[in-house]
Amino acid sequence: MSNTAEIYKFPDRKGESPKVAKLEDGYVRTATAIVEALERAPLTSREARVIRTIERLTYGWQKPDARISAETIAERTGLSETNASAALNSLIRKCVVIRIGGSRSPVKINKQVDQWDFSAQKSRVTPNCKSKTKWSESIQDGYVEPIQNGEAYKDKKDINTSPNGEEPISSEISEQAEPEKQSPKYPDCPHDKILDLWADIMTDKRQHARGMWSGSKRAKALASRWKQGFKIKHDATGQYLYTDAETGVEWWGRFFKFLRKSTFLMADNNWFDLEWVCKRENFEKIMELKYHGDAR
Incomplete structure (x- = not known):
């Protein structure tokens, strides 16, 4: 093949210096029902990082929705733009996030948590424990771990x-x-x-x-x-x-x-x-x- 170096480069990732968290520096008001639903939701690590970014850029600014690009998500989460975009689209398919219009339209967290749908997501079950048929049921006596993005395929x-x-x-x-x-x-x-x-x-x-x-x-x-x-x-x-x-x-x-x-x-x-x-x-x-x- 000819020179294809341009499509070989991986994006650089920059870390942020740690800082002490203080309420006076700002805080995010999120409904308890959403927080508890996120506690039980079998999200991948990337999806969890993306949903927190959406939470910060919407509820953190007291807005119901916001126009958030994959580039912005990548900068805030440390993910590549490709993985950030894929995780966002996955959240939309699972109805955890709602996109209002086309691919560059505003997004928001779906406040109707009973509409969140993880039925199509593969999961790994802890040995000797029975898997729950509904994601929102108690995690006791049957904890289901979410499969991570990038996990080796069998x-x-x-x-x-x-x-x-x-x-x-x-x-x-x-x-x-x-x-x-x-x-x-x-x-x-x-x-x-x-x-x-x-x-x-x-x-x-x-x-x-x-x-x-x-x-x-x-x-x-x-x-x-x-x-x-x-x-x-x-x-x-x-x-x-x-x-x-x-x-x-x-x-x-x-x-x-x-x-x-x-x-x-x-x-x-x-x-x-x-x-x-x-x-x-x-x-x-x-x-x-x-x-x-x-x-x-």
Whole structure:
């Protein structure tokens, strides 16, 4: 590949010096019902940091909602913009946070805590304890720990089978090959997280209906490009684009920002969307900087 150093860099993180907390310096008034609901909510560590940021920038200023960018959340939490955006979108899907409008619209904490929905979230149960069927029930005799973002994915028994499928890549070894010669197993493509990144970064471009995505040809193409990223090495460093699910999601966030540097791709057109980007030929041309001659 040509020089792709621009989409390799990780954002710098700056720490803040400690200080003594004093009420006279300010405090946040949050309803007890929300505080108690957050005590029981199986949030990931990143989601917990993001919800506290929203709490601070809304209730801390005595406002019901606020326009908060991923960049602002990243600065306040120490997360990368990619992870901050993904955690915010996850909170919105779980109805803990409400977004009033499009991706850059104000957000607020959903005060109707009985609407918070963690039913789709995977959880790890403490050994010898029974899992509760409802997240808001007492944590006694059945504490459920939330699964953390970035946790290692378990190997799948069959790498050629996933909810969204994958199109074949010519360099892959067939299923009839010797077991010791089979291709490495990679984490399943995180379609929702990548679609969230596209919605957050490409706000002015075509968006895809989530309900029509699963099982489609474009979903299969994205899954293949996701797998391909584990096999592409940077010419200068010899490193792979990413090596696990977490670094993979971060790379796709930087990749979308890299696309915005192309005058040609960002022109007023109706053909440029995630489906176009995920087609093998287009993806490889992008990686070879054929659409970024003006940005070199």
